[in-house]
Amino acid sequence: MPLLKIVPFIALCALLGACSNGNNGTPNSALAYSAEIRRTDYGIPHIKADDWGGLGYGYGYAYAQDNFCITMREIVFSRSRSAELLGDNGGSADSDFLFRYLYGSKEEFQATFFDPLPDYVKELTAGMAAGMNRYLAETGVENLPEGDLGCRDASWVSEIDAVDLLMYQGRETFRGSSNQGTLRRAILDTAGPDAQVVARKIMPSAQQLAAIGPSLRQFAAEISPEVRGSNGIAMGRDVTQNGYGMLLGNPHQPWQRAGSWYQAHLTIPGVYDVAGASLTGYPFIGIGFNKDVAWTHTVSPANRFSLYELTLNPENPLQYDYDGEWRDIVPEDVEIQAMLSDGSLETRTHTFYTSQYGPIVNLKGVDSLFDGWPLFNGTSLIALRDANLTTGPRGIPLWITKGQATNLDEYIEALGIIGNPVFHDLAADRSGEAFYGEISSIPFITQSQLDDCVDGIGALLAAATSNVIVGLDGSRSECEWGTDPEAPEGSNLYGASSLPQLRTTNYVANSNNSYWLSNPEMPITGFPVIMGPVGHENLQQFSRTRIGLVMIRERIAGTDGFSAEPGFTLETLQQLMYSNRVYIAELVLDDVLTICDLLDPPADADETRAVQACAVLASWDRKANVDSRGVQVFNEFWRAVRSATKVGFQGVVDDQDFWDVDFTPADAVSTPAGIDLTLSTNHDLVIAALSQAVQRLEDANVALDAPWGEVQVAVKNSERIAIHGGSGDIGIYGAIGVGLSEGGYVNPGGGNSYIQTVTFDESDCPIADVILVPSNSTDPESPHFADQTRLYSNKEWVRFPFCEQEIEAAQVGETLEISEAK
Known part of the structure; x- marks a missing residue:
């Protein structure tokens, strides 16, 4: 029985908000799919249709022309057939096992998740599948794109249907919880009481327990949003020069494959008219704007899951205590097919173990101390409960309804669907209001439960990870997730009004820390730590958070040099986005240079390399523009500092011995700052880190003073395109995700992706x-x-045509009208 079956079907109908045939304004045409496709500059498609099926059809066709192979490959994984169709080299048996367990067969998924959806969602998704299939039929598998992301002549290419697309979208929902790194491994590593390593029956010593701290902190760091970061600013009329709302959306998503963006404009006249970007393979606009509202998201650090410590029956290791009664742990065998090297197929089986909370997990991937059934204490196991198990199908109704909002009232009301798996929401509207909300899937765990139910192994996990990993007592019913009457029925999540939010005519911003300092002049306080353990109330913030708030303050005051007049315009917002200031350098580089000045003459090889590094850093402009010289030196220097000091889950150095001005919650934007030069250990640290930076760059054959645009590049068809921006770890707002390799920082995997700056005027456009x-x-x-990669390199923008006259003026090529019988 798949894990989703533990959700009662009647409750699931309520979760989806649709056990009826409501169509959200959809004409019920059974005759044909029909759509109009026009493209404007840079290949942006504008799809218009009379109904939801036609809209999906036109969008699916246009999208497939650009990215068919990306989604086709992901659907192979979402069907749990990657090992069967791609083999062990291209596929993943582990992924297939996990999602077959979570969602069951395609037929089971359809009955439980797809069939109860509103008609308009089913029509939209079915239309998209039909449009992609039309593209495949017209193009032929032999003519599909080639290249690393292509699928020409691939045996795994096939027609798809609406259920395939929804399974893919559901799988992506888990990237903030069960389908990430160590958690995914922990579910798969559980092998049952007979096959597990024999458990130690003696409690580890205090020294042994202390020794696992770094491993647990690394576990917590893997689910820190800094890795997947984003920035967003929503501005109200008090801080914009035009008196309208204004928004910056700057998600840091992957550049290819699942999670990447696709630009489009989708229109059903009088029903839905939204432009922006969708995640690849999604039939709706995720981050975008309509004529009255603009919105964006950033990944939130709020807890999406909790662990439960189960106390085992000493007479039966497949039972655990719950309120004084024994409950069963149920084994479930999952079968998949896998292709061998000779092309034949074999059946593979994996056994999962399920409690009332969810799967039993084995955290030996974190530390071997957590291996065994039972664990080291001789009495316990750990189970996982994931808030996003049923979130995915609510996503499409949520984003469609958001896109139909004509003001912030309607936008905020839509958020109550709780179909958002992992994001902060930021929005601004035409009237000049701005909104921030952490209105997403968060388990209903109260602070009193955290105070009372976090004990035993759970307390060990919470203490070592600063509550990033929450472990509750699974033997007591009072430690179960609670019920918020405002939340979707049966979800055990927080409802919208119980979650952090701020509505203002000033501004709100977020760069992946918690809700706390969405506006430092209006801090949000008093919420349970699970709503944002990373950068929670009174904790040190990301350097990206800090530089963002610094730049906003400077622009509001008119002191940033962009314009003498205070307040935001679209132009000054874009200048802020592309400023590429390296905030950590602003905080520490003067002190680094002071230390180097004392090395005259250098006494050893480390000091010699440090002086060499400082010679470059002294003339560096402290930015990450394509003509900046020295970014690479500082980037590797700070990398070495972070590896040698105490680094919190915020990705920041929180070793107070390092800083000259210590962190204080009362001035969380400006602190900490400077290096404490009175401590010789800091001198030694700086010299060693500079030396390591020079050595790493020399080993990679990167010149210390090479222009950044020659060092950080995207290679497209053998063309090296300079990429400005850089690591968020050194306080660059426009983060780019790429590590040092031979020749530089080549082919970023993510970071600045779809960026939008949006405002309004007296027109409807x-x-x-x-x-x-x-x-x-x-x-x-x-x-x-x-083409847009080159524009980005030159700090240019694309004006997105929205109104009809704008689209007509910018149209490239002929209008394509497509249709087919259903």
């Missing part, structure tokens, strides 16, 4: 300048494979 950094197509032969 929103004003939006956007950029999709990787460009809108993954086909190497497409003219839109690298």
